[in-house]
Amino acid sequence: MRQAMAAAEVGDDVLGDDPTVQRLEARAAEMLGKDAALYVPSGTMGNAIAVKVWTQEGDEVIVEERSHIYNLEVAHLSMISRVLPRPVPSQRGAMDPERVERAIRKRGLHIPGTSLICLENTHNYWGGAVVPLENFRAIREVADRHGLKVHLDGARIFNAQVASGVPAREFARYVDSVMFCFSKGLGAPIGSILVGPKDFIEEARRVRKLLGGGMRQVGVIAAAALVALETMIDRLADDHRRAKRLAQGLAEIPGIALDPETVETNIVFFDIVAPGWTAPAFVEAMKQHGVLCLAAGPQTIRMVTHKDVDDTDVERAIEAAQRVLRQSPPA
Numbered sequence: 215m216r217q218a219m220a221a222a223e224v225g226d227d228v229l230g231d232d233p234t235v236q237r238l239e240a241r242a243a244e245m246l247g248k249d250a251a252l253y254v255p256s257g258t259m260g261n262a263i264a265v266k267v268w269t270q271e272g273d274e275v276i277v278e279e280r281s282h283i284y285n286l287e288v289a290h291l292s293m294i295s296r297v298l299p300r301p302v303p304s305q306r307g308a309m310d311p312e313r314v315e316r317a318i319r320k321r322g323l324h325i326p327g328t329s330l331i332c333l334e335n336t337h338n339y340w341g342g343a344v345v346p347l348e349n350f351r352a353i354r355e356v357a358d359r360h361g362l363k364v365h366l367d368g369a370r371i372f373n374a375q376v377a378s379g380v381p382a383r384e385f386a387r388y389v390d391s392v393m394f395c396f397s398k399g400l401g402a403p404i405g406s407i408l409v410g411p412k413d414f415i416e417e418a419r420r421v422r423k424l425l426g427g428g429m430r431q432v433g434v435i436a437a438a439a440l441v442a443l444e445t446m447i448d449r450l451a452d453d454h455r456r457a458k459r460l461a462q463g464l465a466e467i468p469g470i471a472l473d474p475e476t477v478e479t480n481i482v483f484f485d486i487v488a489p490g491w492t493a494p495a496f497v498e499a500m501k502q503h504g505v506l507c508l509a510a511g512p513q514t515i516r517m518v519t520h521k522d523v524d525d526t527d528v529e530r531a532i533e534a535a536q537r538v539l540r541q542s543p544p545a
């Protein structure tokens with residue numbers, strides 16, 4: 215990636231003439247089976263742009279209760295698009311289509327109308343769960359009955375592809391737009407992309423500029439994203455296998471509550487149930503052993519495998535957790 219970055223041919227992407235970005239956008243659109251694409255600095259900006267383009271101020275947007283777009287993107291639905299999010303619960307990221315249909319509201323004297331449904335796959339806060347294709351099909355049917363758009367936060371759509379064997383473009387078939395990340399598991403330093411119909415992407419380009427996301431000779435980083443697309447997808451299977459092994463090892467440790475069956479991709483969530491231990495204390499103690507992880511709640515830990523974590527590292531992490539929880543908790 216660093217070599218590709220150094221060698222990248224560049225132009226001014228705000229004017230649309232950076233050849234490396236053009237190649238990246240064409241390739242991403244082709245892979246997802248959509249007309250066009252727009253390179254963006256972050257996944258959050260990609261999602262924010264999609265919501266802004268698909269909605270009018272005051273609309274309602276259906277989001278999954280634990281979704282990234284609703285919980286972890288600094289309220290851009292309210293602050294940038296000025297829409298009302300309507301959260302719907304789910305089974306591991308798959309919202310019941312009947313519940314979605316009941317949540318749809320028709321614009322009226324007292325009522326904002328629903329215009330958009332947002333999906334997420336894989337689902338981050340459901341521990342990297344793959345939302346099944348069948349659920350996409352069912353939600354699409356509901357959306358079509360009511361004339362709604364569907365946006366997919368596919369930050370990790372290629373993890374879903376590798377874990378399920380369903381091509382990303384199959385998931386994309388049932389939605390109007392997709393955002394996915396070159397950072398995260400695909401290992402590029404920066405960047406995400408939005409794909410969708412031509413007129414949507416044209417408008418998205420204006421909104422990107424509005425949000426300060428128009429970048430000039432950005433082929434320098436798009437070159438790394440191209441390497442990610444061409445070479446980093448199939449190896450996600452290694453991350454998934456290692457996450458499974460990590461989960462199995464951790465699940466055997468007294469003081470950890472974890473069902474390895476729930477680990478489908480590269481994310482491992484578990485609870486610290488050892489008396490006196492909290493998630494932040496566990497994170498700090500693991501850091502002393504050279505293992506980095508995140509506290510995702512008072513007792514909840516999130517670990518992720520990626521290309522710089524090998525089999526030995528996984529065993530090291532399991533041993534570190536064993537050693538940490540054998541100690542008494544910090545005062």
Ligand SMILES: *Cc1c(COP(=O)(O)O)cnc(C)c1O
Binds near residue numbers: 256283337338370398
């Ligand atoms: C990381 C992530 C994003 C946002 O990406 P950033 O590049 O960090 O803004 C969006 N959705 C999901 C599910 C993510 O995991």
